[in-house]
Amino acid sequence: MDVEQKGDGATQEKRAVDTGDEAAAAKLWAVYISEAEKYDKGLVESWKSDMQGMLIFAGLFSASLTAFLIESYKTLNVDSGDATVQLLARISQQLEGSARGSTLPIPSPALFIPTTASVVCNALWFISLGLSLSCALIATLLDQWARDFLHRSEIRSAPLIRARIFSYLYYGLKRFNMHTVVEIIPLLLHASLFFFFSGLVAFLIPVNLIMTTIAALILLLVVVTYSVLTLLPLRYFDCPYRTPLSGGVWRLFHSYPSIWAQSTSRSTLSDDTMIEAMARRAVEDSAERTIRDGRALVWTVKSLSDDSELEPFVEGIPDVLWGLSVPNYSGPAGWGSGGPQYGQRYSYADHIRELVNNPDVRLCDRIENHLQSCDTGLLSVETRKRRLIASYKALWAIATLFHPNQFPTQPLLDFSQWKRFFKMEEDSDVLHYSVSAQALLQWNSVSAAEPRSLECLDYLAKCRIDIEQGHELDKRPIILILKEVLWDDYYVQRLNQSNLTVGLISAIETEINEIRCNTRFNYLERAARLDSEPYQWRETLELVLLPSFKVFKDEQALGYTLFRIVRDQIQNLNTENCVWIDTIIGDLYCSYTPDGPTAIPAGIIQYLNERTEINPPFWFNCYGRLLSNFPTTLSVPSSDRLFVTEDQLLTALWRLTSSSHPPGFDRSAIYFSVLEELANLGVSAISISVTVLVKNKLYDSLAWGATDENWLSRFNHTLLPTKTAVAAQPDSVVTDQDNNISSAQSIVWNRIYEGMIALLAEFTALCGSDPFPYKAVETLHHIGRNLWPTLVHEVHQIQLAQAIGKLFKSPHGVEVLPSVAGLDIFTPYYVGERQVFTAWLTSHSARSIIKATFSAYAETLPRDSSDPESASLLPRLQQIIERFDSLHPDIEPALSTAGSFAIYFLRSNIDIMPNTEEIEHEDSGGSS
Structure with missing residues (x-):
């Protein structure tokens, strides 16, 4: 009993799971129903309509055939008229014999045998009638079966049940070959027709030879035509003609590959039906x-x-x-x-x-x-917007097909005559699409006229020479070309009203050169006014390429344009949907800045100051041009600078020099020019930080520009400090195969690292005095990152130690000291047991000062801080102090107790740091 109950429970549970699964699949089956219903109903309706036509034709044909049979079946029996004629002829013969007194024997009746033509004719026509009536019967039944199929498929409304009924009935049709039955019905009717024509020939044989010949020719024509219609769709799948025998012949050829291979050059034996072969042929690429x-x-x-x-x-x-x-x-x-x-x-x-x-x-x-x-x-409103957007998107896509890269001389349309495009859209959503479409269509029209433009420029150059030689010129060729090249008739009117002069030639040349440039310039300016990037703006920028002839550059026009763009987008510059403004501003500045030293427009200065995060591509494209123009910009008097102050200019320069320059970038001469211009300005918090960053960039340029040929001049560069602990001469130039670095380069790099330590000491000391440098922490991070010295002169070590001690006593020590402790130069004293970097602090005096300063600073830090940075700073300071003792055990006993020294240092009101020259003299005497 328990077993039965468990079994029943499992069965019920399985049914519940099945029911849930079936309910979850209802939507899937609903899709099947929608597709199957359309297919099945279309199939059944086509059968019903075909059967109705078959019934009508079979009825009419049977009636016509019956009329012929009424006449033909009589030839199978004795004709009573012929028998009467024979009897009368016999009576006449007997009367004639009686008159002569003779008697004639009475002949026996002749045996009647129908003619062969009569038998064949009637046989064929009766077979034809039987087939026609059978066709009508099967058509009637099939029409009934079709209605029954539709009725049974709709007896349930639940999607799952209907779907399975559809599947059950349809595969029943295929199982019992109902498709074949449908094809057989017209075949029966066609066979009936052929039998009729054949019987007609047999019927006319005893009647008249000419009529027999005509009927035979008609039969032959029908047979040939029917055969052609049967075989034609087997070779040409797009042929609309076919007969019921076409499918059978197809299957016959399909069964004998050798026959089919000989009849066509392309094998389709993998196709099961003619429909599949037709579908494959229709979609194959050709x-x-x-x-x-x-x-x-x-x-x-x-x-x-x-x-x-x-x-x-x-x-x-x-x-x-x-x-x-x-x-x-x-x-x-x-x-x-x-x-x-x-x-x-x-x-x-x-x-x-x-x-x-x-x-x-x-x-x-x-x-x-x-x-x-x-x-x-x-x-x-919604319909209008949808239509406008769709049209602009379509025109943009079409214009790409007629881009000059593909069709240099084929214009898409005469843009100047398309008045609708000059209407400015009011809807901002539509503007995103119209701006790109207009730019690309304008570009297409201008580019299509480029050959004529170049022809005009060449002709104008010849005209300039002729005018200088005093020759009279024919203006008509120029007027004809200008009508095709320029949209405006201004210069055409001037040529009609006056003679051709050198000044007019120069004006026309400038106008021709400006057309293509202004197309891209105007697109960028209009695109920058939008609240988000225009439609396909990256692709449009790539397609609207710079012209092949001279680019027109106007410093004043560029400056005002950039200023307007930044002013309009100042509130959106740092939002995610305006990142694309970087590309527009960079493209405008790099493409249209006049050649040679030029003052940087105020718009670019404002952009550099306001943009919180600039994309790397902007720096990659604009870094060199911006840096090259900064010396000229710094030399401009403050009274002549429009819309920008000296502080704004310096903060923009700080932003530029604090960024990473493109790989392989060497602009030492430009950095020196910037440094010279900075020296002419007054000392301020901003100029201090900018000067340090420029010097740091100079060190980078020296390092990455060092080669085996120029290493010695770089080693003794005037920018580097005079005191050095790095040996000047390498024994031999050896290349490190793993890092591709020669020994000469390594020596120069060590020398430059030493100079960067001196620069770091200088800036750290400035952070402990007034004025406090601009963005001191960020600046310190930029000049101190990736700094791994190996040999540093003791003078620079003591200078750095003194600067750190001075910074601790200054009001800004709490702000800057965490960054100092986190510098990469202290990594050798923080990495623990794993000694990877060189412990470069060889001066015991410098170590003592730094150790005392860090110990005193550590005493001021809270021990249970919730701030992650403060919590990690204290262990770092303690480990650095401990590593000083383990890596450099030569510290004097008087200075080994860091705590007492730090307390004395903190309570002292005088600067207890020893003089650098005295320490150097003391060290040279052997104290170190």
């Missing part, structure tokens, strides 16, 4: 498919009569031409490559070009009319 696709798209656009029908087509154009590209991207150079990314698609490029260039379609004109329909006031 020149014929490309032509078909083009014709289909042309017909589609022609058939779209109103804007509501055209809109879905326009919305689909951007996705067809642009999207996630495949790894084997093969677009023009510079448009992106390598790996899946958003890029241009090329499958439908030729088709869209055909739609644009086809005079019967003129897709761009259709889209222009589509845009103009948005200004009628008949559309709702």
Whole structure:
């Protein structure tokens, strides 16, 4: 009993789980129902309509055939008329014999045998009638079966039950080959027709030879035509003609591969049915498919009569031409490559070009009319916005197909005559799309006219020479070219009103050179006014390339433009959706800054000061140009600087020099020029930090520019301190194969590290005095990071120790000392047992001062701080103090007790630090 109950419980539990699983799959089966219902209903409805046509034809044919049978079946029996004629002839013969007195014997009746033609004719026609009536019967039954199929598939409403009923009934159709039955019905009717024509020939044989010949020819024609219609779709899958025998012949050929291989050059034996072979042939890549696709798209656009029908087509154009590209991207150079990314698609490029260039379609004109329909006031706000965005996106995508990289001389449209594009959109959402579309279409029009522009420039250069030689010139060629090149007729009017002069030639040349530059310039300026990046702005920037001829650069126009951009975006510069402004500002500044030393525009200065985090690409592209122009900018008198003060200029320079410069960047001469200009300015908190950073950059330039040939001049560079502990001459130049560093380079680097220690000591001392340097902690971090000295002269060690002690006694010691303790130079005294870096503090005097200072500072730190930085600082200080003793056990006993020295140092009102010269003299005497 218990076992039975357990079994019942398990069964119920399984049923509950199954019920839950089935309910969860209801949505999946609902999708199956929707697809199966459309397929099955379409299939059954097509059967029903075919059967109705079969019934009508079978009825009419049977009636016609019956009329012929009424006449033909009589030939199978004795004709009573013929028998009467024979009897009368016999009576006549007997009467004639009686008159002569003779008697004639009475012949026996002749045996009747129907003719062969009569038997064949009637046999064929009766078979034809039987097949026709059978066809009508099966068609009637099939119509009933189809209605019954639809009824049984809809007897339940639950999705899961309906889905399984659909599946059960459909696979029942396939199991019992109902598709074959449907194909047999017209085959029976066709066979009936062939039997009729054959019987007609047999019927006419005893009647008339000519009529027999005509009927035979008709039968032959029907047989040949029927055979052709049967075999034609087996070779040409797009053939609309077929007969019920086509499927059977296909299967026959499918069963005998050798036959099929001889009948066609391309094997399709892997296809089960003709439908599958047709579907495969329709989608396989070929020149014929490309032509078909083009014709289909042309017909589609022609058939779209109103804007509501055209809109879905326009919305689909951007996705067809642009999207996630495949790894084997093969677009023009510079448009992106390598790996899946958003890029241009090329499958439908030729088709869209055909739609644009086809005079019967003129897709761009259709889209222009589509845009103009948005200004009628008949559309709702949402519909109008959707239509505008779709049109601008489509035009942008189409314009990429006619980019000069692909079609240098083929313009997309005459942009100057498209008035709708000069209308400024009011909706900010639409502006994001219109700005990019307008820029790309303008660029296309200008680039298409470039050959004529270059031709005009060459002709103008010749005209300049002719004018200087005093020759008279024909203005008509220039006027014709300018009408094609320039949108404005200003210079054409001037040429019509006056003679051609050198000044007018220069003005025309400048105007031609400005056109393409201004297209990109205007796009960047308009894009920067938006609250977020415009549509496909990165791709648009890559497509709107700089012109091949002279770039027009105007310092004043660039300055005002940059100032307006930064002023308008000042509130959004540090938000995530305005990171793209970095690229716009960098592109404008780098592309349109006049050549040679130029004062940096106020907009760039303001941008450097306001932007909290600048993207690395901006520094990579603009670092060299900004640095080269800073000496000129610093030399400009304060009264002549517009919209920028000296402090703003120096803070921008601090931002530049505190950033990482591009790899391989060597601008030593520029750094020296900046240093000279800084020396001419007054001492201030900002100038102190900037000067230190510039010197640090100079050290970097010396280090990375060192080679085996110039190492000695770098070793003795005037920037480096005169006191050094690094040997000047290497025994031999040996290259480290692992790091690719020669011994000469290593010596120079050690010398430069020594100089950077001296610079660090100098800045640390300045942090302990007034004025307190600008962003002292950040500056200290920049000049002290990645600093790993090995040999440092004792003078610089003591200077650094004195500076740290002075900093501890200053009001800003609490702010800066944590950063000092965290410098990389103290890593050898903090890494524990693992000795990786060289312990470079060889001076016991310097160690004593630093040890006393750190000990005193550690006494001021709380022992139970909740701040993570403070909690980690105390163990670091304690470990550094302990490592001083373990790595350098030669400290004098009077200074070994760091605590007592620190207390004395803290309570002292005088500077107890020894003089550097005295320590140096003492050390030289052997005290160290």
